[in-house]
Amino acid sequence: MLTRQTGSIHLKDSDTQHTFPGKPVSVQALFFAAYRDLLGTKALSVDLPDGATVGDLVAELRGRGAPFDALPAEPAVAVNRAYALHHEQLSAGDEVAFIPPVAGG
Amino acid sequence: MVHAAVVHDPIDNASVLSHVGAPEDGAMLLFLGMVRDHADGRPVTGMTYESYEEMATPVLLEIAHEAAQRIGSDRVAVVHRVGDLTIGEVSVAIAVSSPHRAEAYDASRYVIEEIKKRLPVWKKEHYSDGAREWVEGTVPPGAGATSLRPGD
Numbered sequence: 001m002l003t004r005q006t007g008s009i010h011l012k013d014s015d016t017q018h019t020f021p022g023k024p025v026s027v028q029a030l031f032f033a034a035y036r037d038l039l040g041t042k043a044l045s046v047d048l049p050d051g052a053t054v055g056d057l058v059a060e061l062r063g064r065g066a067p068f069d070a071l072p073a074e075p076a077v078a079v080n081r082a083y084a085l086h087h088e089q090l091s092a093g094d095e096v097a098f099i100p101p102v103a104g105g
Numbered sequence: 106m107v108h109a110a111v112v113h114d115p116i117d118n119a120s121v122l123s124h125v126g127a128p129e130d131g132a133m134l135l136f137l138g139m140v141r142d143h144a145d146g147r148p149v150t151g152m153t154y155e156s157y158e159e160m161a162t163p164v165l166l167e168i169a170h171e172a173a174q175r176i177g178s179d180r181v182a183v184v185h186r187v188g189d190l191t192i193g194e195v196s197v198a199i200a201v202s203s204p205h206r207a208e209a210y211d212a213s214r215y216v217i218e219e220i221k222k223r224l225p226v227w228k229k230e231h232y233s234d235g236a237r238e239w240v241e242g243t244v245p246p247g248a249g250a251t252s253l254r255p256g257d
Contacts, residue, residue, distance in 0.1 A: 033155050033227035034239045055250065076248035078225065081160040083248035097157055097225070101242030104156075104185060104226030105138045105197050105217055 022050025027057065027090050030097040035075070038067055048090060054079065055086035057096055071098065107173050108182040109166035111156055111226075116184050116195045124182035125202040132206040136213045138197035140190045144240070148233040154187040154196060157225040161185070168219040172201070175215060176208035183216050185226060196228075222246065 024047040031039050048056055054077050061068045076099040077084055083099075090096065108124040122135055140152045165183055173181040182200040190196055199216045203209040220226075223245040231237050 030157070032157055032225070033229075037239075074250035076244050078157070078160055078248065081157075081163065083223070083245055085247065086250040097160065099157070099225055099245065099248060100227060100239070101244050102221070102223060102225055103228050103240040103242035104154075104161075104220045104224040 024048060025050055025052065025090060025092040025094075027092070027094045027096050029057065029061065030095060032097065032100060034100045035071065035098045038070055040067070052090055053086060054084055054088050054090065054096060057090065058086065075099070076101070106182075107166070107169045107179055108184075109162065109169045110184050111158055111161050111165060112184055112186050113188050114186075116186050116198045118195070118198060121182050121184050121198040121200045125180035125200045127180060127202065129204050130180065130202040131204055132209040133202040134200065134206075134209045134213045136197075136199040136217060137195045138217065140192050140194050140196060142192045144230055149192070149230050150233050151189060151191045151231040152196070153189050153229040153231070153237075154185075155227045155229070156185070156187045158187070161225050164224050165220070168216055168224070171219070172212040172215045176201075176203055176212045178203045178208065178212070181212055181216065183220075185220070185224065187226065 026045055026047050029044045029046050031042055036042050046057060046060060048060060058075060062071055078097040078099055079088055080095050106124055118135060126133055142149055165185060169181045169183050173179050180202040185197045197220065199213050201209045201212045222243055227242065228240045229237050230240055
């Protein structure tokens with residue numbers, strides 16, 4: 001777990017250009033219901049370092065400050081429309097949905 | 106046949122039932138989930154349902170197949186509605202048929218309980234004072250962080 005953190009990105013408030021060791025992968029983050037209301041957006045394209053996991057994506061977003069830091073540290077997610085755990089590695093073009101606690105029926 | 110759909114228009118109960126029923130069946134059940142006029146003692150005037158539709162449809166179908174497999178039948182149909190609903194409107198309809206009643210009740214119950222556990226659908230209650238709030242939900246299994254990571 002700690003070794004994964006060593007490569008993490010430290011974001012500043014400014015739109016600093018980030019440099020990644022490998023080729024960055026671009027993923028699509030989707031937000032529903034309460035998360036969409038919180039962020040005021042349904043979808044975001046996010047660039048991550050090669051080999052980044054779901055957990056890295058969550059950390060990147062929460063590191064952006066308000067309102068992103070109000071997302072839970074361990075939200076439920078679905079990668080390409082299937083529930084996934086945070087250690088799952090992401091690939092370019094993946095669709096990562098942030099799933100608030102569900103309330104169907 | 107096993108049938109599952111997420112729809113925007115009002116649910117037609119007869120059409121959901123039309124997906125089930127066979128000559129060997131002695132039991133047919135229709136469960137309707139409806140929008141009620143209160144929540145924890147607070148008057149409710151309506152509900153807005155939202156889904157991650159591209160995922161909700163396959164998850165609903167998966168749940169229906171699991172229910173069918175549970176009772177060794179292929180006669181399970183489920184339709185979930187999204188959008189703005191008023192009091193008394195049907196949000197979910199589950200039809201099951203089987204040779205005997207016990208299996209039909211079991212499969213019907215399974216479908217609604219699994220919907221509540223893992224279908225990517227959310228609902229916002231509208232209260233009589235004009236406020237609107239997302240209903241507290243359930244974290245789906247297998248979808249969060251884990252303390253056990255490979256290689257740790």
